[in-house]
Amino acid sequence: MEPILQVQNLHKKIGKKAIIRDASFAVMPGEIMGFLGPNGAGKTTTIKMILGLLKVDSGSIQIGPYDGVKDPERARSLVGGIIENPEMYGHLTGRQNLQVYANMCQGVSRERIDEVVRQVKLENRIGDKVRRYSLGMRQRLGVAQAILHRPKLLILDEPTNGLDPVGIKELRDTLRQLADEEEVGVLISSHQLAEMELMCDRVCIVDAGQIVAVRDLRAERASAGQSDQSVPTLWEVSDPQRAAELLAALFPQGEITPAAGGVQLSCSRKQRAAAVRQLCESGVEVYSVIPHRTSLEELFLETTTGSKGQIQ
């Protein structure tokens, strides 16, 4: 399968400052890709170049079969985007807003408007004036507007800003459905790491204008529980000292450290099963066994410096 977006060796200077340095990443059809980074890392600048709102200094942006730099119009016909809060007319209804936008696109029928309204689950409120909408409803109307022309790539810059948990979940469901059912590739920037961990198939972390990590969360989720890799594991037990002795006897190579309510020891799935048996047979009660996987927040903090404008 070919990527719907392929960014390669992208560079951008503003004034004398290098804002983006040699950035390369791809988004596949049907994939939700998180675009993460500290304030000032260069996310919006990259997104603006992909959307054709900012000139590229060097490097390439391929959108489907089209060259985004040399053939911007055709390339952008495949893209829908929202940068921060979508602009809407508050005195018009949701449907009228979509109609205004549809009039600027070619071939958007009334049926298509009905279809996107259903997709973003605004059927019950589409006849209300937009000034009465919650932020979450405005965001979903923004998504409806962005997908009216059936883009293959949807780009959202910080769409979860200011949304409450219900609004975030609704947006997540809408994007998941677009990715799964219509094979739309989604590039979404956000600072909400826990939310991105739930929403994204992969994440790309940018720091000081460079891509510093790409992580395949979907593959990690699929392999979780199946892989027999050794991972740091927290053992919450009735008698931590006795547990430490028993675990040390069972795994002489292992490093056992005290932890809240128990001990910590790295072990594989099979080793965990053997250890639980041993502890229980020896009269130590096991309350929980928690394998620890690196969270997105930990990866983010490890790979980013905070983009304090150190590049020139």
Ligand SMILES: Nc1ncnc2c1ncn2[C@@H]1O[C@H](COP(=O)(O)OP(=O)(O)OP(=O)(O)O)[C@@H](O)[C@H]1O
């Ligand atoms: N028009 C401009 N003139 C000068 N510097 C700019 C301009 N636009 C962006 N920058 C600088 O480029 C860097 C990257 O900004 P950008 O908005 O792309 O970051 P971001 O990752 O989207 O940050 P945030 O998470 O805060 O939105 C910042 O240092 C910013 O100050």
